[in-house]
Amino acid sequence: MTSIQLLKHNIQKISFKQIGWTILTLNLLLIVYFVFIIQQSDEFLFAFDNTFYTFIAIGFCAQLIDGALGMAYGASSSSLLLHFGVSPKIASASVHMAEVFTTGVSGLSHLKFKNIDKKLLIKLVIPGVIGAVVGAYLLSAVLDGGFIKPYISAYLLILGILILLKGIRNNFKKHKKVRKAGLLALVGGMFDALGGGGWGPIVTSNILNQGKDPRLTIGTVNTAEFFVTFFATGVFLFYVGVDSWQVVLGLIIGGVLAAPLGALVASKINKRLLMIVVSLVIILTSSLNIYHSFIGG
Template identity: 60%
Template sequence: MRNKKKISPIVGFILVLKIVIIGYLVYLLKGAIETNTINFDSTFFLFILAGFFAQLIDGALGMAYGVSCTTLLLSLGIPPKLASASVHTSEIFTTGVSGLSHIRFNNLDKKLFFKIVFTGVIGASLGAYLLADLLDGSLVKPYISFYLVFLGGYLVYKAIRKKSDAKPKTKYAPVLALFGGLLDAIGGGGWGPIVTSNLLSQGHNPRKTIGTVNTAEFFVTYFATVVFIFILGVQHLDIVLGLVIGGVISAPVGAYVASKVNPKLLMIMVGTLVVITSTWSLISLLLK
């Protein structure tokens, strides 16, 4: 008789939380369609494309979904707090599929996962509350971007230099996740660049790090979104739906890419992406 493969508790928890949020979104969509308050015009397809490419990069490299989508929404005149809320709502679906895909491709380090998920959730929930009710998220963005430019450069340097046999550090991973979750909610993105980049700089395996951070991101995003919904409600449902459709389609592809790409090349790609996105953010802020 064949042994049935048990469902991981992490997988089970992701599925339960996804069923709850899917039910809530279906309820909102039904109301929006009945009142004709949702638009499926050409801009809607732009949101689908944005979600597809942003999640493809995020699933493969462990970052940039929030940064890419938030930048697009801000350029279309969406206020920062509503842009962040829309991105986080869509990320519940994309990160859920991405996390399940990473688990399927054996990209998860369970020990590291439990070190970052709880403090990440606390930081993101606090950040969502501050942004939705008290704080202007644009105030801290220049400082985060400046820091990430140097961190990305260090990742590239570390990837091309001689490999060290030193054991990866996990001592400060919970604090790092707290900081990453907080800034992700406030800035509309940043969990991946901050957490993934720092863990890689400490010597962690790129494939496992990207898969673990992506899986933890589902929980971080979920609870931040609960706070946003509680305070702001769900607005711009067409944006959320477009980002969800594009992201869910590309999430398994990104996870598969992460499982196959050479770790050294993966680290160089992550570092380069961090430098490019952070530099672009700085330039955009200076040109305002």
């Protein structure tokens, strides 16, 4: 048996319990790191003002949408943050920091109920992490935030259109195997980090369109998203730091408040109608961001 075959064999032997403990450990490490930064910082500022409540509202709405659709948390929250004047770097970094906790809880829930295709999870995690790290590095250290803002808004506008078309069409093609899962994860991870969202619309939608069971698709992609988000956050912390506590804590608090309502919304609301409404919000806010970037200044 070659070393590559041995590695694949060992990876396939990883249990759901081991994946769960990994998620818990990584979340705990991030919490410890945040506490350490706060204690060491002499410039830690925080105010319960209208701006903070706006971020709570954005986190609440985004998590409610994600709970009902299984996607669009990043696209909706990022487009709204950009609309309220948050820079692309801070917006994407804040969304990913908040998402580490929301996707961690989501992943643990899916593991508990065995909504996971382990082979697909392995195919998604490694290329997804690579794509996210590259995207986060480009946004943090290479690309200028002011220059790239209209292009990020244009990307989110395209995502909004894709979500709208998906809501209108509301049907899936049928294929037995998931094709090009690694490539989907690589592209999804990179654009998710660059634009602050897109993992769900790119990865989940394409896999569902190939006929994969919705329960296993959403569970697997959401669990993989935790690892993608965690490593993107690591890059953002290294290059951007944590100067956006109001945004991060606002998104986390809003998300925690909305989380219990997610399942209720998912069971009561017409998902097709919600997807269309969400896509229109993303399209509108992204269009306004593009307009202000090129016309309004």
